Amino acid sequence: MEKSVKKLIDTHGRVHDYLRISLLERCNLRCTYCMPAEGIVLRDKAEFMSQEELLTIASTFVEFGIKKIRLTGGEPLLKKNFADIIHELSKLPVELTLTTNGILLDKYIEDLRRAGVNKLNISLDSLQEERFNAISRRNDFQRIRSNIDLAIRENFDIKLNVVLMKDTNEDEIIDFIELSNESHIKIRFIEFMPFNGNKWDWSKKVSFAEIMAIVSSHYGEENILTEPLPPNSTSKNYRIKNFKGDFGIISSITNPFCDTCNRIRLTADGKVKNCLFSSEEEDLLGALRSGKDIKERIEKVILSKRAKHAGISSFESEEGHSNADHNRTMTAIGG
Numbered sequence: 426m427e428k429s430v431k432k433l434i435d436t437h438g439r440v441h442d443y444l445r446i447s448l449l450e451r452c453n454l455r456c457t458y459c460m461p462a463e464g465i466v467l468r469d470k471a472e473f474m475s476q477e478e479l480l481t482i483a484s485t486f487v488e489f490g491i492k493k494i495r496l497t498g499g500e501p502l503l504k505k506n507f508a509d510i511i512h513e514l515s516k517l518p519v520e521l522t523l524t525t526n527g528i529l530l531d532k533y534i535e536d537l538r539r540a541g542v543n544k545l546n547i548s549l550d551s552l553q554e555e556r557f558n559a560i561s562r563r564n565d566f567q568r569i570r571s572n573i574d575l576a577i578r579e580n581f582d583i584k585l586n587v588v589l590m591k592d593t594n595e596d597e598i599i600d601f602i603e604l605s606n607e608s609h610i611k612i613r614f615i616e617f618m619p620f621n622g623n624k625w626d627w628s629k630k631v632s633f634a635e636i637m638a639i640v641s642s643h644y645g646e647e648n649i650l651t652e653p654l655p656p657n658s659t660s661k662n663y664r665i666k667n668f669k670g671d672f673g674i675i676s677s678i679t680n681p682f683c684d685t686c687n688r689i690r691l692t693a694d695g696k697v698k699n700c701l702f703s704s705e706e707e708d709l710l711g712a713l714r715s716g717k718d719i720k721e722r723i724e725k726v727i728l729s730k731r732a733k734h735a736g737i738s739s740f741e742s743e744e745g746h747s748n749a750d751h752n753r754t755m756t757a758i759g760g
């Protein structure tokens with residue numbers, strides 16, 4: 426008989442079965458909207474989960490009915506023991522996946538395959554080398570492009586994450602969608618979100634309506650087909666008639682998907698967060714190290730989850746800047 430599982434259900438009736446684990450805070454890029462140019466302050470290794478601790482905490486989540494685990498960061502492929510971690514996680518009964526900037530993908534493609542990973546989210550904010558290198562403050566465009574081609578050839582199901590920003594890359598919307606003409610790639614345009622110190626400014630936003638107006642005027646409204654929404658989808662998805670892939674729009678701020686949110690986050694230093702925008706955390710690693718019950722803490726954090734955006738009613742201060750400075754940076758949360 427199947428063992429009954431105590432699920433992570435919050436006070437709004439949402440079942441949480443998707444865990445995002447940040448493997449580390451460091452990154453090999455310095456995307457302007459995510460990381461300061463000088464990088465982050467490096468912390469003592471002992472403050473972060475060891476491989477064994479990470480696996481213990483992940484297994485506890487699986488006992489609570491987690492069905493999908495995404496590894497993120499910082500840049501997850503920078504983690505020294507990445508191959509071991511993914512191998513060990515592959516023994517759990519979950520769908521494993523990864524969000525990466527793609528720089529080191531060629532090095533780990535076999536490990537990912539062996540661990541049963543079929544889906545990858547790769548981030549790329551411009552198809553123009555100089556522009557991408559300016560946004561990411563590094564010179565890795567060619568390597569990332571060739572790794573995306575490699576992953577396509579290797580038949581990974583790829584979502585390409587593009588953070589859209591005014592006067593930065595919004596003129597490339599059609600160029601990105603054109604990638605979905607010949608391959609099954611899924612383009613995901615992401616609204617620029619506020620985090621601690623990322624100089625968020627509402628005027629940089631490219632709205633859902635603006636994106637759709639650009640797409641309609643280029644392809645004609647009759648050629649934009651609406652794709653069915655999978656459960657817990659964060660994006661509204663469309664396909665251009667006869668294109669193999671699709672494109673989607675993730676408007677976390679203007680069109681939030683909080684109603685169907687099934688996500689919970691574990692930071693690299695072992696804190697659990699119930700929302701990307703929440704500053705409230707429970708210290709699972711500290712509890713584990715002092716022999717305390719981590720299950721109780723996981724349940725507590727789920728029960729305190731707010732209905733929308735961690736209870737923040739507006740992200741904008743009167744000056745039009747971010748009200749989210751109480752939260753961690755994106756790299757310290759795990760995007």
Ligand code: SAM
Nearest residue numbers: 459498499500524525526548586617618755760
């Ligand atoms: N380094 C990996 C990468 O870039 O794919 C994984 C971590 S990154 C924090 C995860 C995702 O968050 C990326 O797609 C990135 O573009 C997105 N992201 C980071 N800062 C963001 C922001 N301020 N607004 C919207 N998306 C953001």
Ligand code: SF4
Nearest residue numbers: 452454456459499526
């Ligand atoms: Fe690094 Fe990803 Fe942040 Fe860019 S978005 S700085 S690649 S963590």
